[in-house]
Amino acid sequence: MTSISMDSEQPGLSPMLRDISRIVLSEEEIRRRVRELGAQISQDYAGLNPLLIGVLKGVLFFMSDLLRAITIPVTVDFMAISRYAPRQPAKGPVRLIKDLDEAVEGRHLLFVEDVIDTGLTLSYLLRTLKARNPASLEVCTLFNKPEHRLADIPLKYKGFDLPDRFVVGYGLDYQEGYRHLPFVGELKPEILRLGRSGSEDVKRANLEKAGH
Amino acid sequence: MKASARSFAHPVEEEFARILDFYGIPWQYEPRTFVLERDEQGNVTDAFTPDFYLPEQDLYVELTTMQPHQIRHKNRKVRRLRELYPDVNIKLFKRRDIRSLLLKFGVEDYPEMMTNKL
Numbered sequence: 001m002t003s004i005s006m007d008s009e010q011p012g013l014s015p016m017l018r019d020i021s022r023i024v025l026s027e028e029e030i031r032r033r034v035r036e037l038g039a040q041i042s043q044d045y046a047g048l049n050p051l052l053i054g055v056l057k058g059v060l061f062f063m064s065d066l067l068r069a070i071t072i073p074v075t076v077d078f079m080a081i082s083r084y085a086p087r088q089p090a091k092g093p094v095r096l097i098k099d100l101d102e103a104v105e106g107r108h109l110l111f112v113e114d115v116i117d118t119g120l121t122l123s124y125l126l127r128t129l130k131a132r133n134p135a136s137l138e139v140c141t142l143f144n145k146p147e148h149r150l151a152d153i154p155l156k157y158k159g160f161d162l163p164d165r166f167v168v169g170y171g172l173d174y175q176e177g178y179r180h181l182p183f184v185g186e187l188k189p190e191i192l193r194l195g196r197s198g199s200e201d202v203k204r205a206n207l208e209k210a211g212h
Numbered sequence: 213m214k215a216s217a218r219s220f221a222h223p224v225e226e227e228f229a230r231i232l233d234f235y236g237i238p239w240q241y242e243p244r245t246f247v248l249e250r251d252e253q254g255n256v257t258d259a260f261t262p263d264f265y266l267p268e269q270d271l272y273v274e275l276t277t278m279q280p281h282q283i284r285h286k287n288r289k290v291r292r293l294r295e296l297y298p299d300v301n302i303k304l305f306k307r308r309d310i311r312s313l314l315l316k317f318g319v320e321d322y323p324e325m326m327t328n329k330l
Contacts, residue, residue, distance in 0.1 A: 035231065084234050085320045096232050115318060120235040125237075148309055151237060154267055166312055174315070192315065 011174045016178055020185035025160060030142070032157045034062065035129050037140065038069025040157065041110065047151065050108040055098065055125060056080040058114040058171040063141045066112060072147040079125060094124050102112050109134045115143040115162070115172035116153055123151035143172070144185070166192060224275055224310055225263055231317055232266070241266045246273075246300070248292045254283045260289040262302055272302040275310060277326040 042049075048119070049072075054063045056078050067076060080098035109129060109163030115120055129137055138159035147164040162184070168174050174191070215229035218241065225241075232239045243265045249258035262272035276286050283306065290304050305313065307326065314322035 083241050084231060084317045086230075086317065086321075093236055118313065120231070123237070146312060148303075148305070149265065150232075150269065150271070150273070150303075151235075162307060162308070164312075165317065192311070 016181060017186055019191045021137050021188045023183050023185045024163065025184040034065045035069045037157050037159060038066055041140065042071045045108060046072050050105060050109045050110050051102055051112050052076045054078050054111050055121065058173060059112055061171040062114045075102060081121065104129060105133045106135050109137045111137065113139065113141040116141045116146060117145040117148050119149050119151035119153040122153055130210055160209045179191045227314065227319055227325065238267055240267065241302055246293050246297060247302060248296065260293050267329060272299055272300060273305060274302060275305045277307050277310060279307065
């Protein structure tokens with residue numbers, strides 16, 4: 001466990017740091033593991049020109065760092081899907097709201113995820129991609145939470161197993177907040193009970209500063 | 213079967229079924245009762261009916277919103293089921309797991325849903 005420095009070099013993060021009870025994975029631990037994954041992928045996919053695919057938005061941070069750790073030619077593309085809307089069944093089942101720009105038939109695909117928890121989202125996306133006849137389709141996730149897995153997801157690359165706790169940072173959010181924390185930290189239980197996120201604190205602080 | 217086409221014993225179960233529907237994961241509600249114990253005459257004295265079965269995953273799922281100190285009985289049933297039916301895959305989603313799941317899928321009124329015992 002790493003203690004949290006409240007004298008962060010990024011003062012803008014301070015309101016969010018107050019909401020974190022402990023750091024689960026430090027910035028340095030994440031950076032080191034991403035470099036290792038990049039090296040392994042570079043070795044395994046040499047000469048295959050793989051297409052790395054991510055689903056927006058949480059994967060942005062990992063994808064960005066992973067791409068820079070890969071030393072072979074690759075291309076990248078993103079998908080986005082509709083979110084589950086509680087109490088609004090009329091919105092229908094999950095659907096793509098942004099499809100890939102690249103054709104994938106015959107390509108070697110590596111699906112890159114920030115975290116796999118239940119596996120429900122990824123299960124849908126893998127089914128969609130498989131139907132397009134790629135040459136291969138593998139999964140790389142930085143964070144794995146196997147406790148709540150409801151769909152089988154074969155993992156070729158995995159960064160870390162995460163504890164069965166509600167964690168945020170490095171792409172992981174709570175109510176769209178905390179994604180940009182450079183580490184992964186456990187959110188204080190009272191934040192979850194109150195149902196508010198650090199991003200709301202920041203908005204509130206900015207409004208106060210602006211004299212509203 | 214769709215969540216909207218049937219009734220559930222608890223709102224958490226209904227929400228869980230809706231989430232599965234959303235992602236196109238087939239499910240069955242309480243499809244099988246496992247006998248855990250019989251008396252000397254062969255009568256069933258203890259049994260367990262998990263809440264959901266996911267056929268594509270060959271996985272049973274049991275949900276409970278009971279507080280941690282209240283689930284000894286449920287834990288025992290799951291443990292006994294695993295002993296007697298080692299080929300059966302079952303996951304027990306406890307209160308904290310359900311909270312994580314509902315938070316992840318943006319169910320903001322989850323505290324109210326968890327007040328009734330499941």
